[in-house]
Every structure is written in C-alpha cells, then in structure tokens.
Amino acid sequence: MSVGISREELDEVLLPAKKLLPVRVYSEFYEKVKDLPLTKEELQRIVKLLINEYLSSLIEPGEPIGTVTAQSVGEPGTQMTLRTFHYAGVRELNVTLGLPRLIELVDARKIPETPIMIIYLDEEHKYDREKALEVARRIEATKLEDIVAKVDIDLVTLTIIIELDPEMMSDKGISRDDVVKSLEKIKAISHNVRPDEHDENKIYIEIPSNYDFMKIQKLRDRLLKIKLKGIKGINRVIVQRRGNEYVLITDGTNLESVLKVKGVDPRRVFTNSIHEVERVLGIEAARQALINEIHNVLEEQGLDVDVRHVMLIADMMTLTGTVKQIGRHGIAGEKPSVLARASFEITVKHLFDASARGEVDELKGVAENVIVGQLIPVGTNIVSLVMNPTLAKPSQG
Amino acid sequence: MGDVFGMSEKGMKRKFSILEHELVPKHEILSIEEVVKLLKELGIRPEQLPWIRASDPVARELGAKPGDIIRIIRKSQTAGESIAYRFVISG
Numbered sequence: 001m002s003v004g005i006s007r008e009e010l011d012e013v014l015l016p017a018k019k020l021l022p023v024r025v026y027s028e029f030y031e032k033v034k035d036l037p038l039t040k041e042e043l044q045r046i047v048k049l050l051i052n053e054y055l056s057s058l059i060e061p062g063e064p065i066g067t068v069t070a071q072s073v074g075e076p077g078t079q080m081t082l083r084t085f086h087y088a089g090v091r092e093l094n095v096t097l098g099l100p101r102l103i104e105l106v107d108a109r110k111i112p113e114t115p116i117m118i119i120y121l122d123e124e125h126k127y128d129r130e131k132a133l134e135v136a137r138r139i140e141a142t143k144l145e146d147i148v149a150k151v152d153i154d155l156v157t158l159t160i161i162i163e164l165d166p167e168m169m170s171d172k173g174i175s176r177d178d179v180v181k182s183l184e185k186i187k188a189i190s191h192n193v194r195p196d197e198h199d200e201n202k203i204y205i206e207i208p209s210n211y212d213f214m215k216i217q218k219l220r221d222r223l224l225k226i227k228l229k230g231i232k233g234i235n236r237v238i239v240q241r242r243g244n245e246y247v248l249i250t251d252g253t254n255l256e257s258v259l260k261v262k263g264v265d266p267r268r269v270f271t272n273s274i275h276e277v278e279r280v281l282g283i284e285a286a287r288q289a290l291i292n293e294i295h296n297v298l299e300e301q302g303l304d305v306d307v308r309h310v311m312l313i314a315d316m317m318t319l320t321g322t323v324k325q326i327g328r329h330g331i332a333g334e335k336p337s338v339l340a341r342a343s344f345e346i347t348v349k350h351l352f353d354a355s356a357r358g359e360v361d362e363l364k365g366v367a368e369n370v371i372v373g374q375l376i377p378v379g380t381n382i383v384s385l386v387m388n389p390t391l392a393k394p395s396q397g
Numbered sequence: 398m399g400d401v402f403g404m405s406e407k408g409m410k411r412k413f414s415i416l417e418h419e420l421v422p423k424h425e426i427l428s429i430e431e432v433v434k435l436l437k438e439l440g441i442r443p444e445q446l447p448w449i450r451a452s453d454p455v456a457r458e459l460g461a462k463p464g465d466i467i468r469i470i471r472k473s474q475t476a477g478e479s480i481a482y483r484f485v486i487s488g
Contacts, residue, residue, distance in 0.1 A: 022473075022475070022476030022477055022478070022479070023476060023477035023478040024473075024475070024476055024477025024478075025476070025477075027477065259413060259415075260413075266413040266417070266418065267413075267417050267418050267419050268419055269418070277420065279454075280415065280454060281415050281418055281420055281421050281454060281455070282415070282421060282449075282453045282454045282455035282456070283449050283450070283453050283455075283483075284421060284422050284424065284449075284455065284469055284471070284483075285415075285418065285420035285421045285422075285455075288420050288422070288471070289420055291474075307474050307475060308475060311475075315447070318447070319447050319448065320447075320448050321447075321448040321449045321450040321453065321483070321486060321488075322450065
C-alpha cells in the first residue's frame with residue numbers, strides 16, 4: 001500500500017461488498033485488492049462495479065431452474081457408460097458406478113447395490129499396518145462358519161462336534177474360549193458346551209434329548225451363523241495405504257456401530273449408503289452426501305456438470321426432512337397438480353383418483369398450463385396482478 | 398454458540414458427537430427475535446421453509462422442538478459458506 005489508503009478505510013469502503021457477496025467471492029476479491037495502490041475513489045468504483053456484476057449474475061426470478069437442471073444432468077447422462085463396476089482401489093472390491101449408481105441415488109434406494117465404507121483411523125492407529133489390522137479385526141464380522149474346519153453330528157451320542165481351523169482363528173484373532181463363550185449365549189445349549197480336554201481345536205455340544213433330526217440340522221445351521229466378533233453387516237475389511245496413512249475399506253456398511261469402534265476417526269467415517277447417513281447423521285448430512293455422491297459419479301465419467309444443478313436435486317430430495325426419491329413415489333408423484341402428475345406416469349390412475357376425490361387443479365405449474373394451452377408461469381409470465389380491495393376503498397370515498 | 402465443535406484436549410477420549418462429523422454442517426436454533434426478523438425478511442410462513450424432523454439426530458442433539466427454526470451454516474463448494482434454514486416439524 002504505497003499510495004493507497006489505510007487498512008481501516010479499506011475495510012470501510014469494502015463493507016457493502018462484504019455484506020452482500022458470498023464469503024468466497026469476497027475473500028478472493030479482498031486478497032486481490034488489498035495491496036493495490038488505489039485511491040479511495042477508485043476503490044469505491046471497483047466495489048460498485050463488483051456489486052453490480054454480482055447482482056446481474058444472480059438467477060432471475062422466473063428462471064426455470066428445475067428444467068435447466070433436468071436438461072443439464074439428463075443430457076450428459078445419455079453419454080454415461082453402462083459399465084456397472086469399477087474397482088475401489090482394490091482388486092477384490094467393486095463399487096457400482098456410472099448410470100446404475102446415479103439411478104440408485106436419485107431413486108433414494110434404502111440399500112446400495114454395493115455398500116462400502118471408507119474408515120479413517122485415529123492418530124494412534126493410522127501410521128502402523130499392524131495397528132490398522134487390529135482395528136480391522138474389531139470391525140470385520142466373523143461368524144463361526146468362517147473359522148471351522150468341519151462340523152459333524154454324531155447321532156449315536158447326540159453331540160455336535162465342531163472342529164476349528166487354527167490357522168483361520170489366529171488370522172481373525174479369536175481363541176477357542178471366545179467361541180465357547182459365544183456358544184454358551186445360545187439358550188438351547190447354554191449348559192451343554194464341552195471343550196475337548198485333549199484336542200484344543202474341538203468343541204462338543206450335547207444336543208437336548210427331545211430334538212429330532214430336523215431340529216438338529218436346524219440347530220447346526222444356526223450355530224454356523226452366529227457372530228463371534230466384529231460388526232453386523234460388515235463382511236470384509238481391507239487395509240489399504242493412502243498417502244502416509246492406512247485406511248480401511250469395507251464390504252458392507254454399518255455407520256452407527258463403526259462410529260463407536262475404538263481406533264477409528266469418527267469424524268471422517270464414510271459410507272455410500274445415503275439412507276444410513278440420514279438415519280445416523282441427519283438430513284443435512286444426507287444432503288451433503290447426496291451432492292458428493294452424485295457429483296462424484298458424474299465427474300468419474302468425465303462429465304462436467306455444475307455442482308449447482310446437483311445441489312438443487314439434493315435440496316429437492318431432502319426438502320421434507322426425509323430423503324425422497326425423484327420419481328413416481330417422491331417429488332414427481334407428490335406434485336399438488338393432478339394434470340402435472342398425470343402427465344408424468346400412470347396417467348389414468350391419477351385422473352381416475354382425482355375425479356373420484358373431486359380434486360381441483362389450480363393451474364399454477366408448467367405442465368398443467370401446457371396441457372390446457374395457456375402461457376406457462378415462467379420468465380416474464382411469472383408476474384401476476386394483485387389487487388387489494390381494502391386498500392382501494394378509502395380513496396373512492 | 399460455543400463449544401459444540403470444539404475438541405477436548407484428549408480428542409478421542411470424549412464421547413463422539415455426530416455434530417463433529419465432517420458431513421454435518423453447523424446447526425443452531427434461532428431465538429424468537431431472530432425468527433420474527435427472518436420471516437419478515439423472507440416474507441413467508443415458517444412451514445414454507447425446508448423441513449427437518451424433530452427426530453432428526455442433529456435436531457435431537459440440539460434439543461429442537463417442533464415449531465423451532467434451525468439455522469444451518471453450510472460449507473458450500475460455490476459460495477464458501479452459505480446459510481440455510483429449516484423448520485422443525487414433528488415426526
């Protein structure tokens with residue numbers, strides 16, 4: 001600031017801009033202007049020009065932004081590949097991408113086709129592979145069937161003989177005592193679990209005498225499915241190096257439980273299930289997740305769609321406080337106008353129901369006005385004349 | 398509005414609150430005066446705002462009741478920071 005003005009004066013001149021402009025535009029402007037040798041008058045003129053420029057680039061009232069968004073997302077959508085899968089950085093783990101994923105997102109499906117989580121770890125665990133593996137073991141759901149070598153039924157002595165696989169057990173970090181403990185939690189056999197005293201990989205379970213063969217088979221299947229360790233819904237965990245830290249990528253998702261696991265950084269836990277984000281973190285987080293996911297899908301396909309369109313989609317989907325799909329059972333299906341609904345899908349049903357209920361169409365939207373052949377309320381036609389009879393009276397006398 | 402986002406010294410030792418998650422923007426309940434001012438400024442009724450359910454995890458954390466208005470300060474990719482409002486509905 002050689003010729004320029006003092007910092008206080010600068011702030012004072014820039015105040016109107018600071019009040020009006022978005023934070024990012026303003027800070028960019030401030031950075032550029034603060035060290036320029038300008039006089040106060042020059043600066044005032046620049047601020048005025050900037051404000052005018054900003055106001056004229058705002059969306060005008062009556063602009064059909066929904067239609068523009070639909071076109072802007074729809075057209076690139078036709079160019080998307082139909083290739084469903086993409087590797088999530090790891091060979092064994094695929095994620096749905098491209099058009100199928102986009103459809104899944106705007107349809108607000110409860111469970112994604114390929115649910116995954118990306119779990120970042122806290123300071124203590126993220127730099128060390130062993131420690132990352134330790135957290136991974138806490139998260140990965142291990143069932144009895146994952147660690148048994150074989151399960152036999154001895155019908156003569158009425159026992160189920162479980163033979164564990166020591167290699168798998170050490171891999172998952174489970175001891176025989178853990179297995180016995182989990183087995184004892186099952187009511188029907190809680191007092192009949194007998195670990196073998198000589199062979200440390202064997203467990204005997206006495207079957208209650210009133211069980212017939214079918215029931216024994218069922219019991220065996222049930223035992224195989226019991227969870228020994230980890231979090232329900234998370235089938236596999238892969239440890240991966242990203243930059244200088246280790247990250248866990250999972251097949252399956254359970255946000256609520258993973259947030260509570262020791263060793264993860266709960267602030268950065270990611271899941272691709274929008275429904276889960278909504279349930280655990282709220283509607284605003286779901287909105288942000290939708291924006292991120294849709295934008296990533298489009299970007300990954302090399303389609304350059306402005307985020308503002310994606311934001312509008314996410315805003316509409318989260319308008320009522322729950323994530324609603326775009327289509328028939330959501331935004332398009334809940335329009336107040338009968339004609340607008342009928343022009344979208346299942347025409348006859350909507351007309352039939354509306355006539356049975358005696359619904360009235362106010363002709364406020366675009367579709368219904370096209371149908372009846374009026375001008376659509378868009379652009380300059382959004383203006384309507386309003387008369388207030390109570391205001392008009394006094395002057396008439 | 399203070400320490401909702403602040404981390405304690407030991408960081409992870411404290412119970413994690415969902416308000417700290419990176420996807421969750423800052424929420425705050427408006428006072429009566431602010432509500433009146435806002436509605437006058439926008440010229441709308443509260444139910445014309447976007448909604449948030451009272452059972453929403455964040456609304457519960459803040460103790461918002463149906464009828465309240467919540468200000469949401471979002472980190473925006475385009476504007477840097479943008480302010481939105483949601484009307485708390487029951488359910």
